[in-house]
Amino acid sequence: MSEYGTEWRAAGACLSADPDLFFPVATGVVAAREMAKAQRICTRCRVRQECLDFAMRTGEMHGIWGGTTPEERLRARRQRNRARRPRPAWQEAPAARAS
Numbered sequence: 001m002s003e004y005g006t007e008w009r010a011a012g013a014c015l016s017a018d019p020d021l022f023f024p025v026a027t028g029v030v031a032a033r034e035m036a037k038a039q040r041i042c043t044r045c046r047v048r049q050e051c052l053d054f055a056m057r058t059g060e061m062h063g064i065w066g067g068t069t070p071e072e073r074l075r076a077r078r079q080r081n082r083a084r085r086p087r088p089a090w091q092e093a094p095a096a097r098a099s
Helices: 007-011 028-043 048-058 070-084
Strands: none
16 A cells, blocks of 8 residues: 555546546636536546545645635645634634623
């Protein structure tokens, strides 16, 4: 077993698909079409969550993983990191006033 535990890959719906769909080199409308096709393949994949977990854990910044685009994963990472950060005292909610 590798450090990341990737046995799930053998059960991926993408196994028989063209890898270029998941890593488009084109731009614009062509890339959008390829990514949409890749995401449709992901919707019927039984290891979609494992794939997404792998991409998030390894910081994968390219391609479609678990049905998500690089931009979607970046947003999710930023949200997760914001949630983990302690808030400065000046951002804390004010204490309730005594009446």
